[in-house]
Amino acid sequence: MPHMTKEMIRLICFNDLLDSKLDASLSQFKDKYIKVQVTCLEELLDELRLDYPAILLIHSSVLKNSIKQIEEKITSIDPGYLAIIQIGDDVYVEMSHVNFYDIVSLPITRVKLAVSIGHAFSYYAMDQEIVRVHLKLNTQVKELYELNKIGIALSAEQDTDKLLELILQKSREITHADAGSLYLVEKIPAEKSDKSNYFADKQLRFKLMQNDSVTIGVGEFLMPIEKRSIAGYVAITDQVLNLHDVYELPADCDFVHNRVFDDAVGYRAKSMLVIPMKTHKDEIIGVLQLINRKKHWNTIINSPGKIEEEIIPFDVKCVSLASSLASQAAVSIENNRLYAEIKKSFEGFIKAAMHAIEQRDPTTFGHSERVAVLTTALAKVVNKTTSGPLKDVRFTNDQIHELNYAALLHDFGKIGVRENVLVKAKKLYPHELEYINYRFRLFKKYNHLNLSHEKIDLLLNKKREVVLEKIRKLDHQLQDWDNLVKEYWNTVIEANEPDLIMKEGVKKISTIGKLVYHDNGHEEQVLTAHEIERLSIPKGSLSVEERAEIKLHVIHSYNFLNKIPWTSEFKNIPEIVYAHHERLDGTGYPRGLMANEIPIQSKMIAITDTYDALTAWDRPYKKAVPFEKALEIIDWEVNAGHLDAELFRIFVEARLFDLVSKDTEQLE
Ligand SMILES: [Fe+2]
Ligand SMILES: [Fe+2]
Numbered sequence: 001m002p003h004m005t006k007e008m009i010r011l012i013c014f015n016d017l018l019d020s021k022l023d024a025s026l027s028q029f030k031d032k033y034i035k036v037q038v039t040c041l042e043e044l045l046d047e048l049r050l051d052y053p054a055i056l057l058i059h060s061s062v063l064k065n066s067i068k069q070i071e072e073k074i075t076s077i078d079p080g081y082l083a084i085i086q087i088g089d090d091v092y093v094e095m096s097h098v099n100f101y102d103i104v105s106l107p108i109t110r111v112k113l114a115v116s117i118g119h120a121f122s123y124y125a126m127d128q129e130i131v132r133v134h135l136k137l138n139t140q141v142k143e144l145y146e147l148n149k150i151g152i153a154l155s156a157e158q159d160t161d162k163l164l165e166l167i168l169q170k171s172r173e174i175t176h177a178d179a180g181s182l183y184l185v186e187k188i189p190a191e192k193s194d195k196s197n198y199f200a201d202k203q204l205r206f207k208l209m210q211n212d213s214v215t216i217g218v219g220e221f222l223m224p225i226e227k228r229s230i231a232g233y234v235a236i237t238d239q240v241l242n243l244h245d246v247y248e249l250p251a252d253c254d255f256v257h258n259r260v261f262d263d264a265v266g267y268r269a270k271s272m273l274v275i276p277m278k279t280h281k282d283e284i285i286g287v288l289q290l291i292n293r294k295k296h297w298n299t300i301i302n303s304p305g306k307i308e309e310e311i312i313p314f315d316v317k318c319v320s321l322a323s324s325l326a327s328q329a330a331v332s333i334e335n336n337r338l339y340a341e342i343k344k345s346f347e348g349f350i351k352a353a354m355h356a357i358e359q360r361d362p363t364t365f366g367h368s369e370r371v372a373v374l375t376t377a378l379a380k381v382v383n384k385t386t387s388g389p390l391k392d393v394r395f396t397n398d399q400i401h402e403l404n405y406a407a408l409l410h411d412f413g414k415i416g417v418r419e420n421v422l423v424k425a426k427k428l429y430p431h432e433l434e435y436i437n438y439r440f441r442l443f444k445k446y447n448h449l450n451l452s453h454e455k456i457d458l459l460l461n462k463k464r465e466v467v468l469e470k471i472r473k474l475d476h477q478l479q480d481w482d483n484l485v486k487e488y489w490n491t492v493i494e495a496n497e498p499d500l501i502m503k504e505g506v507k508k509i510s511t512i513g514k515l516v517y518h519d520n521g522h523e524e525q526v527l528t529a530h531e532i533e534r535l536s537i538p539k540g541s542l543s544v545e546e547r548a549e550i551k552l553h554v555i556h557s558y559n560f561l562n563k564i565p566w567t568s569e570f571k572n573i574p575e576i577v578y579a580h581h582e583r584l585d586g587t588g589y590p591r592g593l594m595a596n597e598i599p600i601q602s603k604m605i606a607i608t609d610t611y612d613a614l615t616a617w618d619r620p621y622k623k624a625v626p627f628e629k630a631l632e633i634i635d636w637e638v639n640a641g642h643l644d645a646e647l648f649r650i651f652v653e654a655r656l657f658d659l660v661s662k663d664t665e666q667l668e
Contacts, residue, residue, distance in 0.1 A: 374608035413556025
C-alpha cells in the first residue's frame with residue numbers, strides 16, 4: 001500500500017465492491033489513491049473524517065438506508081472533500097453537502113466504473129487547482145494591500161530621514177532581506193551641469209544601512225557615481241541587479257563588491273538585489289540595495305552555517321515587489337524634496353517681506369522676529385500646561401509653524417502706511433518745526449524793528465536826557481521780549497516731544513499761538529491752528545488721523561495675506577494676523593471683536609507684541625521701558641480686560657521674556 005500523501009484520495013468501498021472489475025478500472029489511477037474497505041455503517045462513518053479527500057463507492061440501497069447517519073456526519077465537516085458514486089440506479093438518493101455525485105447503473109462494467117471514478121478524480125484535481133489559484137490570488141491581494149499600505153505610509157511621512165528609514169525597512173520586510181542600504185543621488189556643490197550627462201554634477205550619498213544580524217555604526221559618506229561600485233553601476237545603467245552571491249561575481253564583471261564592511265563587522269553578504277529609484281521624470285535619485293534574502297524573516301544570520309542554510313537568492317516576485325516599492329519611494333523622496341524647496345522659497349519670501357518693512361521702518365528692526373520667538377515659545381509652554389483653563393489646548397507642529405509665520409508677518413501691512421507717519425518720532429514733522437523756527441525769527445525781528453522805530457521816534461522828538469532813560473527802558477524791554485521768545489521756543493521744542501503733555505503745557509502753547517507779527521503788511525500768527533493742535537497731542541507723536549492711518553496696517557496685512565494661496569496647514573495665518581490688535585473687551589481694532597471671537601493665537605501675539613513694543617530699546621523716539629515695568633503695564637492691561645490673563649500668567653511664569661532680553665541679543 002502506498003504511503004498516504006496530501007495529494008492522494010481515499011477510495012472508500014462499502015461491502016463487496018472491491019471486486020476484480022473495480023481493481024481493473026483503477027489501474028490508470030495507480031499511486032493516486034488508497035483503497036479502504038468498510039463492512040458496516042459504523043466503519044463507514046468512522047472513515048468519513050475527511051482529513052483527506054475521499055470517494056465513497058456505495059450501493060444505492062445501502063446509501064438509502066444509511067442516508068440520515070451519513071448526512072449527519074458530513075454536515076459537521078467540510079463538504080468539499082467527499083465524492084459519492086452510487087452503484088445501482090433503482091433508487092435515486094438526493095444528497096446535500098456533497099460536491100461530486102454520480103450514479104453507475106447496473107450491471108456494473110469496468111468501463112462504467114473507470115469513467116465515473118475518473119470524473120471524481122478530475123473533480124478533485126480541479127478543486128485543488130481552484131484552491132491553488134485562490135491561494136495565489138489571496139497572496140497577491142495581500143501583497144498589493146501591503147504595498148498600498150506602505151505607499152500611504154511613505155506619502156504621509158514628511159520627515160525625510162524617517163521616510164528613508166521607512167523605505168529601507170519596508171523593502172526589507174517585503175523581500176525578507178536581512179540587511180540593506182540606501183543611497184541618494186545629490187548635486188555636487190558648485191559643479192557645472194551637463195545636459196548630455198545627467199550624472200556630470202552628481203555624487204552618491206551613502207545615506208543609511210540596516211542589518212538585523214549585526215550591530216552597525218556606519219555614518220553617511222559621499223562617493224563618486226561610477227560603474228565600479230554596485231550602487232554606482234545601478235544608478236548609471238538604470239538596471240536592476242539580482243546577484244545570487246556577491247562573493248562569486250564573474251571575472252569580467254564591470255563592478256566589484258566592496259567587502260570592507262563585511263570584514264569589519266564579520267558579516268557575509270551573499271544574495272543581493274539592487275534597484276534604481278526613479279522619479280516620474282525618469283531621473284535616478286537613489287539606489288536601494290537589499291542584502292541576504294532569508295527563508296525565514298526572523299532568523300539571525302550569525303554563522304557561516306546559517307548563511308548556507310538560510311540565505312536564498314531574491315526571486316522574480318521580490319524583484320517585482322521591491323521595484324514597485326522603490327518607485328513609490330522615489331516619488332515620496334521627490335515630493336519631500338519639492339516640499340522642502342517650496343518651504344525654503346516661502347521662508348525666503350517671508351524674510352524678504354520682513355526686510356521690506358524694516359527698510360521702511362528701521363526703528364522696528366527685529367520686532368517681528370522677536371515677536372515670533374516669544375509667541376512660538378509661548379505656544380510650546382501652553383502645550384505642556386496640565387491645569388487651568390488652557391490645560392486642553394495643544395498646538396501641533398504645523399500649528400506652531402503657522403503661528404511663527406503669522407507672528408513674522410503680523411505687521412507686514414505697515415508697508416501700506418506712509419513712511420513719514422511710520423517713522424514719525426515727534427509731534428511735528430521736522431519741516432514743520434523749521435517753519436515755526438522761521439516764524440519765531442521773524443517775530444523776534446518784528447519786535448526789534450518795532451522798538452527801533454520807537455527809539456528813532458524818541459530821538460527825533462524828545463530831549464536828550466529823557467531819551468536816554470527811555471531808550472534804556474526799551475532795551476530792557478527788548479531783552480525781556482527776547483528771553484520770552486526763547487522760553488516760548490523751548491516750550492515748543494518740549495511740547496514737540498512724544499511724552500505726556502500737562503494742562504499748563506497745552507495752555508502755554510495756546511498762548512504762544514496767539515502771538516502775532518506783521519510781515520509785508522499781513523498779520524501772521526507764530527503758530528498755526530494745525531501746529532497748536534499737533535503740539536497739544538496729549539501723548540505720543542501721532543495725531544488722531546495719523547493714529548488711524550497706522551491702525552490701518554492690520555487691514556493691509558490681512559488683505560495682503562489673504563491673497564496668498566496658503567496650503568491647508570497655514571490657512572489661518574490671515575485670520576490670526578487680522579486679530580492681533582483686538583482686545584478681549586471689544587476695545588481693540590479694526591473690528592472690535594470680543595474675547596470669544598479672537599483666535600487664541602492672536603491673543604498670544606497681542607501679549608508678545610505689546611511686550612516687545614514696550615521694551616524695544618532700538619526706537620529713537622521712545623525710551624525702552626525696563627522689563628519689570630513692561631510686565632506691570634501688561635498686568636494693568638490684563639486687569640482692564642484687554643489681554644488674556646492665563647496666557648500672560650504662563651508668559652511670566654516661564655520667563656519667556658528672557659528669550660529676547662537685550663543681553664541675550666547682544667550675546668548672539
Ligand atoms: Fe501691529
Ligand atoms: Fe507689532
